[in-house]
Amino acid sequence: MRDWSAPALPAVWTTSGQPPFIARHDEVAALDAAWADALTGAGRAVFVSGDAGSGKSRLVSEVCTRLSAGGAAVLAGSCIQEIGAPFEPFDEPLRAVLPAYRADAAAASALESAELLERVLEQTDQDAADRSTGQERVYSAVVDVLRAAAERRPMVLALDDLHWAGPAAMRLLSRVVEGTTGSRMLLLGGFRNSPPDRSEPLADSLAPLARLTGVQRIELSPFTLDQIADYVVIRAGLSRERALDSAEVLRELTGGNPFLLRAMWRPVVEAEQRGHQRVIELPDTVSDMARSRIAVLDETQRSVLVLAAVLGQEVDLAEVLGISEASVEVTLGAMDAAVRGGLIEPPRRAGDHYRFTHAIARQAIIDVIPATEVLRTHARIAQTLEADFPAAPRLVQRLAHHYSAARALGFGDRAVTYLARAAELAEGRIAHDDAGTLFVRAAEITPDTEERAELLLRAAESWDLAADTARARAIFEEASEVGNARQRLRAAIGYEDASWRPGLLGFRARDMLTTALAAVPADDEDPLYIEALGALARATAFTGAVDAAEPIAARAVALARARGDPHLLAATLRASITLTLRPRDVAGRLDRATELVGLTRSAENDWLGAAAMHRAAFSYLVGDRVGLDESERHLDEMSRNWERHWNYWIECVRFTRALAAGDLDGAAAAARRAQHRESIFRDDATSGASSLQSYMVRREAGLLGSVRPLISGNESPTDRWAPGLLAIYTELELERPTRRALAWVLEHTEAQPSDSSDWPARLVFMTEAALWLGDVDTAEVLHPWLAEYAGLNLMSGLFVAPFGAADCYLGQVESLCGFGLPAERFDAAFELAERSDAPLHAARALAAHAAHLRRSDPRSPAASALATRARAIAEPAGLMKVLRSLDAGAGASAALNGLTAREREVIALIAEGRSNRDIAAALVISEHTAANHVRNILTKIGAVNRTQAAMFAREHGLAGDGG
Incomplete structure (x- = not known):
């Protein structure tokens, strides 16, 4: 990758208006140490957490600004509280480095990664969903680009407000941290860790990363009395002694929260200078502070401020002017008043937007406004954006958010429409987790049972594509309880398909399919009915009833052939080849698997993987080396394009081939990789x-x-x-x-x-x-x-x-x-x-x-x-x-050569279970002599007891010689 230039740092970090940076000495030292490690190629990830307003963003901005001045390339991204773009906050950092990566992509795999990410980042509302590539391939491409960028320039990736990240971004976060441990990159992530903003999915994503050497967690604590005094000294120019007086009051009012300290230090200091012993009239919560500042605005100014708060953390003045019911002059005056009141910060440079001083301030304004007014504001914003701002950024997601918030006012149908479109956008960007979440949200709103069933089906399909088969099954089951008969049948088919791949028993899937099939006509011309028969066959086989399943599968395949529909035939063949690995009719299943490979070779899904996997298995069973080679290549292709569970199965194939080839080190390495990859894609994986x-x-x-x-x-x-x-x-x-x-x-x-x-x-x-x-x-x-x-x-x-x-x-x-x-x-x-x-x-x-x-x-x-x-x-x-068996055979041969004729007679009688007394009688010798013969035999053949001697006799054709 050629040299690339980092974009300018966020204006909020570099322009005037930033509060003084105090304390946090240990935290800064930890971040400096992490950066020093990253410079050596030992990638680091540091997650900074704390309550709202605890100074996470300020710490990150201070460190990043300093590192940037020292030559680091800093890429910043953040999440929003509303419905964000897929893979936010990684989208903007990727846009900054992708052109250089694309221009220098000589290798085919690098070019493929660049083109994939270009499609993902620039996909529009009109584009069709991309089903040709799996989500994990996107994650790999992101890691490829970031690693290449860090190879050219040491890099800091600063990601803020991760508690608002979508599920696809959370999964990507884990992949990036794991994939850049050997890169010159420091990832800094900030998030809130207390209710109501605490994100349990984020916590679940971060927990496994704790095992990695380069991952660190920093939790910010409130400022101490001395640190508050330091702040007052800097801001007010007071002596240390006088500052301590104000610091005591500020600590009681703010609890050491840096944001509240920033908002309240001035009135407290002024009150102390006037000789007040206690500033009882000062607000003691953020909402009270917002209320006191809103109170000085007139009604029109207040409505403009509410509009701005509902619009978002960053506010486009053009949108405010277009949506506001007041005149342009009054609206501009209201924005100026909000700036003077310390609630909003003005643009810092050309092209910037107004922004609230902190998400806390914005939320506090919304919290003190009557709920009905907030609903009406959401509705007005949605209607105006939809009618007058067709080019607004993230328009579909924003309309989905605002119409959803206003659905109580009769906008539920619009909310469902835009939530579904936002889900489709996520599908197109291969963010299937996000798509599944949005489809479910839409399903929860619609009162129409058939529409709800359709949305749930799409949600389950999205989660299935995201390789979360457990969640897919739960939603398919929910869909099977609503909608019409055909939708319930589709839900049952989907449930079965999300069950057999993790190897679950088929009882529940069989029962769902049986019930759903009973509710539709048994039509041999109906593709859905035929596909359901194939699913029923596989579910039945996964209950252990393979003999009952095979005729059902054969009928489904025959009906699909008669229809002449390649997709339907592929679906039924896919079901039929996965019924069993038993030896009977292996050749027939191999033929069907080979046919399925041909049908799915250019399919826009991962069905080729199932075809290749079972063709590989049957090829191994019959010794078809060519089929096994081709199947391994197809599985490798699936692993690169989809990953998911295919990178587990390709390692299993490699394990078998290495072991059969006698490459024990290679087999052990493949087994270790398979174990690691199974634990990633399958939560219920066992050892x-x-x-x-x-x-x-x-x-x-x-x-x-x-x-x-x-x-x-x-x-x-x-x-x-x-x-x-x-x-x-x-x-x-x-x-x-x-x-x-x-x-x-x-x-x-x-x-x-x-x-x-x-x-x-x-x-x-x-x-x-x-x-x-x-x-x-x-x-x-x-x-x-x-x-x-x-x-x-x-x-x-x-x-x-x-x-x-x-x-x-x-x-x-x-x-x-x-x-x-x-x-x-x-x-x-x-x-x-x-x-x-x-x-x-x-x-x-x-x-x-x-x-x-x-x-x-x-x-x-x-x-x-x-x-x-x-x-x-x-x-x-x-x-x-093998060598031990050969040595045992050679030793046995030598032992046989050393046995006398009499000893061969004795060992034959031992093999018959005779005692020494029986042997003596049979050979007409004394019992003492018989005992000596037995002792000599055990010594010569290396046996420790008569049982092993008997085994030796049988294995080497000596049994019966003592007749």
């Missing part, structure tokens, strides 16, 4: 997926030993995820706990387990336990469940736990149990791993095949060759689980 991803990496890296001290072996399977507990026991080789947990998980397996997304993990963990234990009976039970996945990769959830080819596990089970064609299974597993570009899975298949061959021939050259190939993959990548 289940991230814990399983972490486990998958750690077990392949051989790093599970560190948890051994935390495992007693007596953990309750009902208090934890039992399959995970079983997996830990198996990896730690805890025999008795493994048997107990395996029996529990097997006993609690449902009738149709493959309908559950976590079934593959449960199935694999049970299989691995049975194989380690040499539990032939359990392995035989598991075999038909594994056989459902023959020819496919196993994956739990959507890229949570990839296990590779089911054929590898089938081969191991068949080898243990002594049936089937294990060698062919291992060959198929290796071929699938090669097709999937999955070296980890390939190494596992080679190692398992080698172990199988050694069962019948411990000296098998083919087994050694396979083991060598597996080791060549595993050693460079540090795949310790």
Whole structure:
């Protein structure tokens, strides 16, 4: 980004009339230290809070003015109390730096960011809502521009009155703070932290930022007696002793509030100089002060002042003259009188507006005016602006505000109209949070139930686009209770769509859809009816009834095809591919997902993400490397354009691909990024997926030993995820706990387990336990469940736990149990791993095949060759689980070579569960000799007990030799 020039500082900071700056020494020192850190590239954010009038703006202006004189580029923005522009207070600072960023945008991504922000900042009332890009992409573009600007010039971003910021700006604030921690930028934010101005949404936005090193909070306290005396010395030119007398009175009257001190110091000092001991007649509240100053104005002047106060903090004289019922001369005289009374400040330079001395003064004037007069003033302002000021800034938002305030006078319909238009403007600027808020406000006003339902539907859609699915569901549910039958059906469809993406159970969505569908004709030509069928199918599947859901989905897709409507077909396909990950008809779902990608490739929404996500999942299952590559590219595109939850899912895909490739460091990094991003977009995110991803990496890296001290072996399977507990026991080789947990998980397996997304993990963990234990009976039970996945990769959830080819596990089970064609299974597993570009899975298949061959021939050259190939993959990548299995196989081969013929007979009898006495009788030897043989066998094979010896015998084809 080329050099850029900062705009002039706000006139209110630099021209005469500013009160003296006193005290706040610690606060200034803290801000100076933050700036020093920012200059080194360690971005800082300092939030200054306090009561109204506590001096927040004065502190910020003093520090910014000084830093500007020292070479800092200062960008200032503020919020207004009424309906502001989307992303206010960031809009003006962005306008200051965007031209330079745009002119120097060489990279395609930089040009894209510049063009996006230009559209967002300059969007007009006539522009259509932009549905091609997500809100998070706007936030990323803002961060890109600010970071580039700070790279060229150290920068202070001063944002005032954040307690009035809209929800989209609050979310952007968090992103900017997090995204500029490595930039030469100091963000200064000011806000009120006490009722009635305290903003709970702002507090919620700031709370997570407290964990960041560069974020600091400064809360301003009232002036002390000595500080008030300092102020009086400067303003009145009194001695310190005399100033203390006035300071005591001022402290009692003002409580140390700087704004009140500024308003009251003169009459108090004058009263003290006249010898008054107590200034009882002075106002003791801001409202009283305003009342006393208004009292000196005549009726016409007072009405002009009220008009100005209702217009806003800053007042355009042209608008005052156009709206005032008094003549131009009288109106100008009234403004001059308000200036003389200290209620309004005049323009400080050409092009400036009149402004109230403080928001407190403005609000105090409104508070002392009868409510009916305020309502009439709002109505007069709205009508005049609408008729005579078509080019007024923020016209739509201002009309929405004034008509809303005047709705009791019969302007409710105008309020609804302009609130909806303001919401549409926010939509066009991709400020979906703001749009949702404004649509709800409009819905609360209209008496028409169908209009209310329509506004609620639009509000819910906006919150859904803002990735706040919880709020979207609540509003969709509210909309389902009003309006006509078709609106209730749309609400039910919307509720279901906002439910399946966070993975919620579908019972409530199914019930809403069933009720709504019953109220409309069952018309196979009706697009809404067809779309509702698709939604009902998915909701039904998310109750666990996949078999019942699939025919509903098939019918919806068929009806959509018959209609020839690409959007409708995309909606039904999107529902149908998300029903289940079970193995049956994976190829068909992959075909539908691929078709959906084609339909949504140029869509102005994020449906491409769902298409790409499920195409990626099905491609992994069948080993379609090309489909997986293309899906990852599409997800990356969605992540850049929409972010939301797509940047979580792209990391999950990257996790799976890195793990399958044997890149354990890359897999661990992707899992950490996925966990962080899930916590951002989903409030109800749990640690289940991230814990399983972490486990998958750690077990392949051989790093599970560190948890051994935390495992007693007596953990309750009902208090934890039992399959995970079983997996830990198996990896730690805890025999008795493994048997107990395996029996529990097997006993609690449902009738149709493959309908559950976590079934593959449960199935694999049970299989691995049975194989380690040499539990032939359990392995035989598991075999038909594994056989459902023959020819496919196993994956739990959507890229949570990839296990590779089911054929590898089938081969191991068949080898243990002594049936089937294990060698062919291992060959198929290796071929699938090669097709999937999955070296980890390939190494596992080679190692398992080698172990199988050694069962019948411990000296098998083919087994050694396979083991060598597996080791060549595993050693460079540090795949310790694979290497451990290879070492165990090599050790077993050596142990087998060391067993005598008699010891082979003995171990076969151990495998049958014979005691030493039984062995002695069977072999016609003494019990003492039998005991010696058992001892020698345990030593040679490295077993610690007879159970492990029995497992060794079964695994290496020795069982039965003692016949």
